[in-house]
Amino acid sequence: NAGVMQNPRHLVRRRGQEARLRCSPMKGHSHVYWYRQLPEEGLKFMVYLQKENIIDESGMPKERFSAEFPKEGPSILRIQQVVRGDSAAYFCASSPIQGSNQPQHFGDGTRLSIL
Amino acid sequence: AQSVTQLGSHVSVSEGALVLLRCNYSSSVPPYLFWYVQYPNQGLQLLLKYTSAATLVKGINGFEAEFKKSETSFHLTKPSAHMSDAAEYFCAVSDQGGTYKYIFGTGTRLKVLA
Numbered sequence: 001n002a003g004v005m006q007n008p009r010h011l012v013r014r015r016g017q018e019a020r021l022r023c024s025p026m027k028g029h030s031h032v033y034w035y036r037q038l039p040e041e042g043l044k045f046m047v048y049l050q051k052e053n054i055i056d057e058s059g060m061p062k063e064r065f066s067a068e069f070p071k072e073g074p075s076i077l078r079i080q081q082v083v084r085g086d087s088a089a090y091f092c093a094s095s096p097i098q099g100s101n102q103p104q105h106f107g108d109g110t111r112l113s114i115l
Numbered sequence: 116a117q118s119v120t121q122l123g124s125h126v127s128v129s130e131g132a133l134v135l136l137r138c139n140y141s142s143s144v145p146p147y148l149f150w151y152v153q154y155p156n157q158g159l160q161l162l163l164k165y166t167s168a169a170t171l172v173k174g175i176n177g178f179e180a181e182f183k184k185s186e187t188s189f190h191l192t193k194p195s196a197h198m199s200d201a202a203e204y205f206c207a208v209s210d211q212g213g214t215y216k217y218i219f220g221t222g223t224r225l226k227v228l229a
Contacts, residue, residue, distance in 0.1 A: 004158070033216055042205060042219040043159075056214040091158060095215075103149060104217065106158040 002027065004094050005074075006107035013082050014115045021077040021110045025094030032075045033104060034067060037089040046090075049075060079112075087114045117142045117208045121220035129228045134193040136223045138180075138206035141187065147209040148189045149217070150180055154202045162204075165189060176200070201227045 005024040013019050025032050030051050035043040048056040049069035060067070064082075069075040079086055089111045093104035122137040140146055147166050151159035163174025170182045180191045189206060203224045207217040 006158075035217070035219075042221040043217070045216040045218070048214045048216055056216060059216075093159075093217075102215070103161045103164050105161070106151070108156075108158040111156075 004029075004092055004105050004107035006090075006092050006110050008110060009108065010111050010113070012113045012115060015083055016081050019079040019082050019086070019112055021079075021090050021092075021112070022074045023077070023092030023094075023107060024074040025092070026096075026105055029094035029096050029105070031095045031097070032069050033093045033095075034075075034077050035091045035093065037091060037109070039088070043091060046077070082112075082114050084114050087112055117146065117210055117218050119206050119208050119218055119220040121204075121206055121223050123223055124221065125224050125226065127226040127228060128196045130198055131195050134178075134191070134196045134200065134225065136191040136204050136206075136225065138189045138191065138220060139187050140189060140206075140208050142208060142211070144211050147211070148180075148182065149207045149209070150174065150178070150189075150191050151205045151207065152176075152202045153205065153222075159205065162191070196225075196227045198227050198229065201225055 032049045034046040037043045045059040047060050047067045064080045066078045089109045091109045093106045095102045095104050118141045120139045149164045150162040153159050163172045165182045173179045178193045203222050205222050206220040210216045
């Protein structure tokens with residue numbers, strides 16, 4: 001019974017390149033959340049998606065960042081033209097249905113380093 | 116708007132001593148609250164959750180938390196610390212505005228001394 005799978009675990013990019021982070025939710029989960037954890041800080045919400053729909057992107061930077069959760073395949077968080085400040089750990093979480101009392105299950109994260 | 120405050124970014128206890136990690140929340144509606152633990156280079160693992168049932172919630176690894184509405188608190192405790200408890204602990208409240216995203220505290224790093 002696989003948990004939330006994120007890949008890659010570590011990603012190194014040079015400034016100006018693109019970063020693609022993948023998240024496969026737990027089996028049967030159709031709700032995906034992305035969070036960012038900056039060094040020595042807590043996790044901050046970025047975006048919430050259901051299959052083929054972005055429900056809440058209030059935490060996403062207005063430029064360079066995008067997310068999708070297609071009908072088939074993993075959810076993708078895409079960062080274009082990366083800058084040093086994008087260095088962080090990016091976590092994906094999934095839940096089976098929408099509801100306050102449904103705990104989110106987290107992946108092990110992708111640690112993005114920008115050279 | 117909901118928010119979470121964790122007092123004490125670093126807490127040290129001796130092995131076998133009581134663990135107390137503090138969490139206070141702000142919410143205009145009855146909150147749903149969660150404690151997660153994060154080990155180095157890993158994701159977050161759910162310790163326990165409060166969803167308006169019993170106010171004393173028991174979780175995994177001997178942890179428990181008590182919801183106190185009058186104090187807007189949800190402190191995490193464990194009677195006897197073990198070396199394996201050394202990790203970072205996050206308190207979170209679920210946004211009840213419709214999307215149920217989590218609002219996290221800034222975390223407390225627990226160190227257990229031999």
